[in-house]
Amino acid sequence: MQYTIRRLFSLIPVMLIVSIIVFLIVHLTPGNPAYLILGEDSSQESIEQLEIQLGLDKPLVIQFFSWLGNVLTGDLGQSVYSSEPVSQIIIDHLGPTFSLMVIALVLTLLIAIPTAIFVVWKRNTVLDPTFISISLLGVSIPEFWFAMLLVLCFGVAIPIFPVAGYIPFAEGALNWFYHLILPAFVLAAVEIGLVARMLRDGMLESVNQDYTRTAKAKGLKERIVLIKHVFFNALIPTTTVIGTTVAGLLGGTVIIETMFTIPGIGQLLIDSIYRRDYPVIQGVILFIAAVYVLVNLLVDLLYAVLDPRIRYD
Amino acid sequence: MFKSKRNLLAAGVLILLIIATATVSLWLTFPPSHIDPNERLLSPSGKHWFGTDHFGRDVFGLTIVAARVTLFVGGVVAFLSTALGTITGLIAGYYKKAEFIIMRIIDGMLAFPALLLALALVAALGGSVTNIIIALTFAFWPVMTRIVRSAVLQVNNIQYIEAAKTTGTGDVVILFRYILPNVLSPIIVQGTFIFAKAILAEAALSFLGVGVDPSTPTWGTMLQESQVYITIAPWFSVFPGLAIVITVLSLNMLGDGLRDAFDPHKKNQKKKIKTPFKNKKQKYA
Numbered sequence: 001m002q003y004t005i006r007r008l009f010s011l012i013p014v015m016l017i018v019s020i021i022v023f024l025i026v027h028l029t030p031g032n033p034a035y036l037i038l039g040e041d042s043s044q045e046s047i048e049q050l051e052i053q054l055g056l057d058k059p060l061v062i063q064f065f066s067w068l069g070n071v072l073t074g075d076l077g078q079s080v081y082s083s084e085p086v087s088q089i090i091i092d093h094l095g096p097t098f099s100l101m102v103i104a105l106v107l108t109l110l111i112a113i114p115t116a117i118f119v120v121w122k123r124n125t126v127l128d129p130t131f132i133s134i135s136l137l138g139v140s141i142p143e144f145w146f147a148m149l150l151v152l153c154f155g156v157a158i159p160i161f162p163v164a165g166y167i168p169f170a171e172g173a174l175n176w177f178y179h180l181i182l183p184a185f186v187l188a189a190v191e192i193g194l195v196a197r198m199l200r201d202g203m204l205e206s207v208n209q210d211y212t213r214t215a216k217a218k219g220l221k222e223r224i225v226l227i228k229h230v231f232f233n234a235l236i237p238t239t240t241v242i243g244t245t246v247a248g249l250l251g252g253t254v255i256i257e258t259m260f261t262i263p264g265i266g267q268l269l270i271d272s273i274y275r276r277d278y279p280v281i282q283g284v285i286l287f288i289a290a291v292y293v294l295v296n297l298l299v300d301l302l303y304a305v306l307d308p309r310i311r312y313d
Numbered sequence: 314m315f316k317s318k319r320n321l322l323a324a325g326v327l328i329l330l331i332i333a334t335a336t337v338s339l340w341l342t343f344p345p346s347h348i349d350p351n352e353r354l355l356s357p358s359g360k361h362w363f364g365t366d367h368f369g370r371d372v373f374g375l376t377i378v379a380a381r382v383t384l385f386v387g388g389v390v391a392f393l394s395t396a397l398g399t400i401t402g403l404i405a406g407y408y409k410k411a412e413f414i415i416m417r418i419i420d421g422m423l424a425f426p427a428l429l430l431a432l433a434l435v436a437a438l439g440g441s442v443t444n445i446i447i448a449l450t451f452a453f454w455p456v457m458t459r460i461v462r463s464a465v466l467q468v469n470n471i472q473y474i475e476a477a478k479t480t481g482t483g484d485v486v487i488l489f490r491y492i493l494p495n496v497l498s499p500i501i502v503q504g505t506f507i508f509a510k511a512i513l514a515e516a517a518l519s520f521l522g523v524g525v526d527p528s529t530p531t532w533g534t535m536l537q538e539s540q541v542y543i544t545i546a547p548w549f550s551v552f553p554g555l556a557i558v559i560t561v562l563s564l565n566m567l568g569d570g571l572r573d574a575f576d577p578h579k580k581n582q583k584k585k586i587k588t589p590f591k592n593k594k595q596k597y598a
Contacts, residue, residue: 017421021430028437133319136569140562142513144520145536145554148543156544251426255517269429273436273523285433289424296424 003304007297014293019071022286023064026278071286077279081272086283090265096166097257097264099176101249103184108191108245115192116199121226123204131200138193144255147186151259154182164261183260187252191245198241202234209233236306243296250288320570323563330560334380357548364548366539372549376556379530384560386442386515386531390449391508397450398457399500403488405458406465416462419455427452428514435523445524449514453507460503464496471495498575505568509561516557532557 051057055066070077076086119131155163161182167175206212207230215225254266261267265284272280348368357364363372405415422430434448468474469492477487512532518524519533527534532553539549 013417014420014424017418018424021421021425022433025433025437028434132569136565137558137562140509140513140558140565142516142520142536142554142557142561144517145550145557148536148540148550148554152543152547152550247426251428254429254432255521258521269432270521270523273432281433281436285425285429288426288429292426293424 004301007300011293011297015290018289018293019068019286020064022282022289023067025285026282027060027063076283076286079272079277079280081275081277081280086279089268089280090283090287093263093265093268095168095264096262097253097266099166099169100180100184100187100253100256100262100264101246103177103180104187104191104249104252105242105245107184107188108195111188112192112196112199116196116203117226117231119196119200120203120207120230121222123207132197135193135197139190141189143186143190143252144259146189147183147256147259150182150186166262166264180262183256183262187249187256190252191248194248195238195241195245199234199238202237203230206230206233236303239299239303239306243292243299246295247292250292319566320574323566323570326559326563327567330380331384333377334384337377337381363552364546366546366549367542372552375530375535376532376553379532379535379553380556380560382442382525382529382531383512383515383533383557386445386449386525387508387512389446390453390511390515391504393446393450394454394457394507394511395500395504398454398503399461399493401454402458402461403465403492403496406462406469407484407488407492412462415458419458422451422455423459425452427456427510428517431514431518432521432523435518440518440524440526442525442529445515445518448518449511452514453510457500457503457507460499461496464499465492468492468495498571502568502572502575505564505571509564509568512557512561512564 048057055063058066067077074087076090078085079089082089115131119128122128151163154161162179163182165179167179169176203226211233212225212229215229216222220228253264254269256262257264257266258270265288269281269284271277272284348370349365350368363376366372366375401415401419405412405419425433431445431448431452434451435444438444438448474487474491477491482491515524515531516533516536519527519531520537522537524533525531527537535553536550539546539553543550
């Protein structure tokens with residue numbers, strides 16, 4: 001309990017730094033944001049008007065605190081492009097991104113866990129170095145290029161998967177899944193290698209532990225020892241990887257959503273960058289960082305539950 | 314043996330690539346400036362090894378020339394992130410007071426997925442080679458700081474460093490002459506990985522159209538241009554992508570190999586894995 005409270009308090013400085021960074025990113029922009037938004041032909045008057053609307057005429061520190069105050073009350077400002085509130089725009093784009101990430105995360109775990117167990121089971125064969133090479137290859141392939149190749153294979157040469165678009169879950173679960181499977185697989189590809197490698201390393205470490213030897217000495221079958229004693233002990237440190245996996249997936253969605261025209265947070269970010277819609281850019285990045293921080297918090301708390309030795313210090 | 318051969322291969326590929334890009338003007342038959350409207354989107358042949366693009370340019374030549382910018386960006390980002398991360402990491406690990414402030418800032422920066430942080434920065438600064446380098450350095454150095462700091466904390470209490478402190482050796486000397494050499498191996502390994510990640514990130518940013526100016530050939534901008542022609546001229550997409558994969562894979566292999574080579578603990582572990590019960594048998598034998 002004490003751990004939970006202290007861990008919660010540690011969020012405050014992190015989120016403060018996060019908000020400062022998000023705020024400064026937009027104010028780093030060389031030149032006047034109002035000028036950039038309105039374009040070169042705009043009149044001096046309309047620029048000044050927009051500056052007042054955006055609060056750009058006040059000192060930076062004041063701007064920051066008034067912005068932070070708004071953010072804390074859930075007001076992320078208004079889109080310069082569509083005049084809608086930014087928080088509403090983000091909520092509207094959440095569904096596709098959430099669907100994509102859930103499928104990708106499930107795919108990652110479904111493929112990575114059995115692979116790691118199998119590799120450790122056959123650890124003295126050529127399978128192990130082969131596995132390491134493949135997982136290295138996995139992190140070396142650019143996601144968007146892999147997506148292009150898959151689209152070429154399964155969208156053009158053998159057209160069995162749709163290569164663009166998104167069907168909401170409410171309009172049919174099967175169709176929803178069918179449209180997301182290819183992008184989710186591309187998104188998961190990198191993470192599968194990372195998670196499987198991490199699990200393998202963890203399992204190989206517990207293979208040499210005393211409890212494993214005892215279990216073997218009891219006469220348990222290799223398979224049972226691997227799953228009951230080795231795998232579950234390796235699973236605990238691997239939960240931390242889920243945090244980084246989510247970060248990887250969040251970064252990846254930007255590329256994958258743009259390529260497969262899925263109207264999620266990632267595509268919203270890219271579109272807003274093209275439109276120079278700074279309030280939306282700011283809102284999306286802050287939102288993603290907050291989600292990532294929260295996921296890491298949950299992972300840490302879960303870790304403490306799974307492994308009672310973990311204490312805050 | 315297998316491991317070291319693989320490292321040799323990875324290093325060889327990288328050296329070959331660097332030599333090829335450095336001497337490109339001496340031997341390239343079809344420089345990227347060579348535009349031939351009659352030879353648009355030709356498939357690979359003896360004349361054009363990798364085929365031609367939509368302007369009739371030789372894709373092989375383009376790929377080699379693009380390597381120059383890509384490797385430059387990756388290399389500079391790796392160097393700058395390593396330098397910044399090492400200095401901040403040394404300070405954070407050595408001075409207790411500075412540690413709190415530095416690590417809070419680093420925690421905050423690590424709360425962003427690296428690619429997104431870079432994307433937001435490039436969006437704010439505008440796309441150019443310099444801005445890409447700034448954005449990627451900013452995105453990648455926090456990880457280095459964290460790694461260097463924890464390495465410093467491990468050697469901080471070793472006796473000879475205590476001894477140096479008591480004899481009144483200056484902090485700068487202790488940091489750079491006694492501590493730095495002891496934490497060098499994780500720095501080199503991580504630097505290699507940052508090089509690899511920076512190449513991937515630059516390609517992704519350029520592909521999304523927010524990175525390097527499209528007229529500058531990099532592997533990312535080539536892939537972006539090729540996307541439209543993927544069904545009629547797949548070679549235009551396949552070869553620059555393969556170039557990225559081979560380069561990044563070589564860097565990752567090298568980093569992986571260096572990590573094992575530097576880590577004596579890992580070496581012992583490897584032996585144990587192969588024969589888990591060897592010690593026991595020896596005891597009774």
